[in-house]
Amino acid sequence: SYVLTQPPSVSVAPGETARITCGGNNIGGKSVHWYQQKPGQAPVLVVYFDGDRPSGIPERFSGSYSMDTATLTISRVEAGDEADYFCQMWDISTDHRVFGGGTTLTVL
C-alpha cells in the first residue's frame, strides 16, 4: 500500500515561513490534501488539490509539489498556527485513502 512520509516535527519562529513535507513515490502525479488539527479538536482542511484553499483559510497557507515530495508552506507564521498537520491522498491501486503520519508544528 502507498506510504506518505512526514517529518515528526517542524519548528519556526513567528513571522518566518514553515515548510512541512510529505514524501511519496511519484507524488507529483497525485493530488495531496492537507489538514490542520489543534489539540482536542477535529481536523480542518487547509489546502486541497494543487493548492486550493477552502473559504476562511488564509492565503498564508499554500501547497506545492517537487519530484517525490508535496509541501505545505505557511508564510508569516503565527502562534495560532501551532498544530499537527497531516497530508492525505487517494491510492488509485487500492481505492483507499492514505494519511501521512503527521507533523507537529511548533512556533518558537
Place this chain on the structure above:
Amino acid sequence: EVQLVESGGGLVKPGGSLRLSCAASRFTFSSYSMNWVRQAPGKGLEWVSFISSSSSYKHYADSVKGRFTISRDNAKNSLFLQMNSLRVEDTAVYYCAKDRGDGYNHPFDSWGQGTLVTVSS
C-alpha cells in the same frame, strides 16, 4: 454551515460490537460520499471506510475489512458504522468526514467532533 454529529461510542469488551451513527445536516447529504476516519489516543489519523453517495461503492481499510460495515440512509441524512469483533487496537476517536464531492479523489472538507470508542476488558 455543514453539521456532522457522531454518536454511539462507548466502552466495549474485546470481541464485542458497537454501532456508530453520524447525523448530517445543512447540506444535501445524498449528493456526497462519506467516510469514517479514526484516531487512536496520541496517534495520527487513519482512514477506516468510504461509501459513495448512493451506497453503490464501499471500501474498507485492511485493518477493519470483514469486521466493520459502513452504510447510510439518505432519507434520514445519516451515516453508520457497524463494528463487530472489536479489538483493543480499535480504541480511538471515530470521526465522520464528508467528501467535497462524490468520488474517490476528494478531500474531507467537513468533519464531526468525533465519538470515542474504547475496547477494553
